[in-house]
Amino acid sequence: MTETTMTIREMCDMFEVTPRTLRFYEAKELIFPIREGTKRLFTKRDRARLKLILRGKRFGFSLEEIRQLLDLYDADPTQQVQLARTYEVAGRHLKEMEEQRAELDVAIAELKDQMQWGAEKLAEMGARVAAE
Amino acid sequence: MTETTMTIREMCDMFEVTPRTLRFYEAKELIFPIREGTKRLFTKRDRARLKLILRGKRFGFSLEEIRQLLDLYDADPTQQVQLARTYEVAGRHLKEMEEQRAELDVAIAELKDQMQWGAEKLAEMGARVAAE
DNA sequence: CGTTACGTTTACGTTCACGTAAGCCTTGCT
DNA sequence: AGCAAGGCTTACGTGAACGTAAACGTAACG
Numbered sequence: 001m002t003e004t005t006m007t008i009r010e011m012c013d014m015f016e017v018t019p020r021t022l023r024f025y026e027a028k029e030l031i032f033p034i035r036e037g038t039k040r041l042f043t044k045r046d047r048a049r050l051k052l053i054l055r056g057k058r059f060g061f062s063l064e065e066i067r068q069l070l071d072l073y074d075a076d077p078t079q080q081v082q083l084a085r086t087y088e089v090a091g092r093h094l095k096e097m098e099e100q101r102a103e104l105d106v107a108i109a110e111l112k113d114q115m116q117w118g119a120e121k122l123a124e125m126g127a128r129v130a131a132e
Numbered sequence: 133m134t135e136t137t138m139t140i141r142e143m144c145d146m147f148e149v150t151p152r153t154l155r156f157y158e159a160k161e162l163i164f165p166i167r168e169g170t171k172r173l174f175t176k177r178d179r180a181r182l183k184l185i186l187r188g189k190r191f192g193f194s195l196e197e198i199r200q201l202l203d204l205y206d207a208d209p210t211q212q213v214q215l216a217r218t219y220e221v222a223g224r225h226l227k228e229m230e231e232q233r234a235e236l237d238v239a240i241a242e243l244k245d246q247m248q249w250g251a252e253k254l255a256e257m258g259a260r261v262a263a264e
Numbered sequence: 265c266g267t268t269a270c271g272t273t274t275a276c277g278t279t280c281a282c283g284t285a286a287g288c289c290t291t292g293c294t
Numbered sequence: 295a296g297c298a299a300g301g302c303t304t305a306c307g308t309g310a311a312c313g314t315a316a317a318c319g320t321a322a323c324g
Contacts, residue, residue: 008271019271024312038272038319055239058232060192062310072246077253087250094243097236100190104233107187111226114204118219121209140301151301156282170289170302195281 005034005041015050025053030067045074059100069093137166137173147182157185162199177206191232201225 008019025031026040031049033040042050049070056066068089075086140151157163158172163181165172174182181202188198200221207218 018313020312020314023272028311040271055235058192059236059239060190064310069243072243072250075250080254080257083250083254087247087254090243090247090250094240094247097240097243101233101236101240103187103190104229104236107191108226108229108233111204111222111229115219115222115226118204118207118215118222122212122215122219125212150283152282152284155302160281172301189281 003043005043006047008033008040008042011042011047011050014047015054017050017054022050025050025063028063028067030063030070048073059097065093135175137175138179140165140172140174143174143179143182146179147186149182149186154182157182157195160195160199162195162202180205191229 006014008022011017011022012019022031022033022040022042026033030053031042031046033042033046035041052070052073053063053066056069057063061069072086072090072093075083077083138146140154143149143154144151154163154165154172154174158165162185163174163178165174165178167173184202184205185195185198188201189195193201204218204222204225207215209215
């Protein structure tokens with residue numbers, strides 16, 4: 001298996017974060033880079049997790065909430081009890097995200113409405129709007 | 133017109149926030165309660181804005197970003213230049229929100245996938261999952 | 265062999281979004 | 295008149311999520 005690891009700088013460039021951020025996430029046990037001597041090497045798993053972390057942040061989740069979600073994506077499938085708990089947590093998160101989606105739809109519709117109204121006002125005043 | 137104003141406590145009960153939060157939002161010029169003597173009275177406009185503020189927060193926007201968005205919802209329709217600028221800002225926000233929705237759809241799909249996988253693992257182990 | 269580039273730890277600083285406590289005013293009972 | 299409830303200002307405190315500076319290690323390059 002191509003254990004294609006990356007240095008901290010490569011990670012930073014790829015995800016547009018600072019080294020501090022990656023070290024901070026490691027300290028918070030969100031990612032687990034391996035050590036070559038003293039230096040960190042980030043694995044494919046770390047990249048997958050980081051992607052989910054950044055996504056979660058955009059949705060307004062805290063790092064602690066994200067940590068719980070992350071556990072779902074590589075839960076030990078042999079630990080029945082732990083898996084069941086994780087499954088339940090995931091269910092709550094799913095519900096939350098679906099609610100957020102519904103709310104987002106409303107917000108988008110309202111914003112479009114507002115913009116439509118604005119466009120009309122501007123038209124009345126004889127302005128040209130890039131109406132694409 | 134029924135200028136149906138509310139006290140700070142009524143607002144807090146209605147929106148599940150603390151007085152501190154409302155005063156803080158006023159200081160940040162997100163809402164503009166009128167004063168009866170020294171006390172704040174919150175208008176319908178304040179309620180509409182607060183609703184949008186809380187929604188924005190759930191989407192991960194900062195209060196400063198939200199403030200810009202809010203201006204859109206009661207822009208002065210006689211100020212053409214200002215309206216045009218606001219319209220443009222709104223366009224960017226709309227794009228951002230649509231991107232967020234797309235991302236959210238992906239996240240939801242992935243999470244469902246993960247849960248499906250988890251459910252199967254649990255089934256293999258002979259556990260019963262509330263499959264509602 | 266010096267120095268430049270890249271990485272590390274440790275630790276204090278900062279911004280955002282409020283929480284919390286102290287002290288003061290009015291308003292409405294009783 | 296007394297006083298409790300509710301609101302106000304001022305100001306310091308707090309947790310999350312990093313930023314930033316200092317001091318050090320080491321690996322490669324000219």
